[in-house]
Amino acid sequence: MEAQANAAKYKSVLKKVRPVNEAMPQDLNPPLGRPELSRDPYETPLSPNPPPFFETSKVTEERISMINFGPSGWLSEEEINLLNNVILLRQKAIAFCEEERGVLKHSYGKPYKIPVIPHEPWQKKPIPIPKSILPQFIELVRERIRTGLYEQSTSSYNSPVFCVAKPNAKLRIVHDLQDLNKVTIKDAGLPTNVDEFVGSFSGRACYGLGDIMGGYGERELDITIRTLTTFETPLGRL
Template identity: 40%
Template structure:
């Protein structure tokens, strides 16, 4: 821990700050909700099994009609749900600008490979500062030493928005959401 390389403290340039904006009123395009929601019908992306995995009414708090309403809302917005990596998307560019990693002026570097004695070179699993390991699901995960990048990256000390300020304008509206995050930092 004492040798950990952290990003460089500094002022975040204005041109790399993420711009958050609402080009349109998100509530204006919400379709009206039915008083009596229809029975759930499976689709290619949202199947009965995946709906069951969500455990919508695990505590038994909702009435059966409310449970059907949740299933109906998920079915209406199924393209926003990602159950496999291929379905994962990004936020629209007109709501959030792309994230740019700011760096200080620096010379590009070339990392040397890790020295391995010739006698065990054939049995060595890796020779560079990045390599792949096999995950339980059979896919590869890159393991990468980012210390060199941290030496030139300006630390982004931005704070996440206050949740109350974000949610308050939606008070009194029928608004149901699910945030399904594949990755978290």
């Protein structure tokens, strides 16, 4: 099967399973909020003369060396020291490894509930993982259990997963949730129009750098809805 291969491709758009076009329950997922802060961060601006960099248990010289501040000579020593100071001040918001990643605080947004219509549970057969990549797959699953992304499940649902190769040769686990898509209520929201967003930068000198460790997993699924995403692994049902 094509999906079993390490370099498997995603299915075409023509075969995409689309969600249900029904009214979205308005009381299911309250809008994200902004809780009151203990202090206004803008009332405490950065010092123009920050202290020299010093290591902490989280921000070490080795980890600082992993950060790309641009080509040599692009920033002055004073500017680099200022950025290092910002990193120290905001170190709780930075993750250098998967174990340090967190999730959105419940004070900003409650765990997400997938809106679904009434349905019967489904039990799909697992897609066999090729033996050549099975050890790598198991280690990736173990890592996600350690970091809390996966947890044990006794659900009556079961959906298959398979692996595809990333450009760096590492594996990406793909969850085949087509059956869940069939019973999920469509979200009519649209992503931000990039052209409109970048238009405000016209004629300005802007620079920035962001290294996102992961684009997903920052918001928990509600415990009452996690059963819908259960899948089978050599380490049990998750």
